[in-house]
Amino acid sequence: MKQEILIVDDEQSIRELLKFNLEKAGYIIRLADNGKSALEEVGLKTDLILLDLMLPELDGLEVCRRLKGDVKTSSIPIIMLTAKNEEIDKILGLELGADDYLTKPFSPRELIARIKAVLRRSNKDTTVVGEFKVGNLKMNFSTYKTFIGRTQIELTPKEYELLKLFITNIDRAYSREELLDKIWGYEYYGDTRTVDVHVRHLRAKLSIESQLAEAIETVRGVGYRFTDLKGSQ
Secondary structure: OOOEEEEEOOOHHHHHHHHHHHHHOOOEEEEEOOHHHHHHHOOOOEEEEEEEOOOOOOOHHHHHHHHHOOOOOOOOOEEEEEOOOOHHHHHHHHHOOOOEEEEOOOOHHHHHHHHHHHHHHHHOOOOOOOEEEEOOEEEEOOOOEEEEOOEEEOOOHHHHHHHHHHHOOOOOOEEHHHHHHHHHOOOOOOOOHHHHHHHHHHHHHHOOOHHHHHHEEEEOOOEEEEOOOOOOO
8 A cells, every 4th residue: 555645845846846756656645835734634644744844834843743742643754854954953853753854955865765764663563562660660562651650751652662672671782873773764864863862852751750861871982771770670
């Protein structure tokens, strides 16, 4: 079955160029030219969204925030497209839950490689029956819910997968490149800053219990690991 991609960009020439290349690659394409219409166009069949940041009506960051904040659309992968060079825009988008970003101009070949990687990762069946507990942290691999004590922690799909990998491999150090490959599903097009942003955001969400936030250690010159906690179960 062909996968459906929603392209959101206010420039007609870019929409048409992306549509041509992606239809040629075998995808079903839908189009939106502003943030408001993007939210209206997202449907149950949408497999991925290409989202420009500079949009009329609602900008791309706000569209991303709303989509990731709605349980009905939060699992739809988003690749941000931006002509802006400021690092803050990319970081904000990633912290809001975007799965990847591309800075214009980019080649159709690179875009298609990114799309395949993100879709491959999002379509993987990673369901594991049961629960896993580390100290007061509990993850349910069937319901995809995460708790610290009795408080449920809202995680983005990538944050969930990162934490799941960490706690099921305690004390195992992962390089940023390994984490890109395991969580994002690509090796050659990834930017290791993506990992840093998601780890920082994950630490912030775990910070209601300082021991948990500190358990995600930075391994100098390597990457990250989750250390064992006293009282782990």
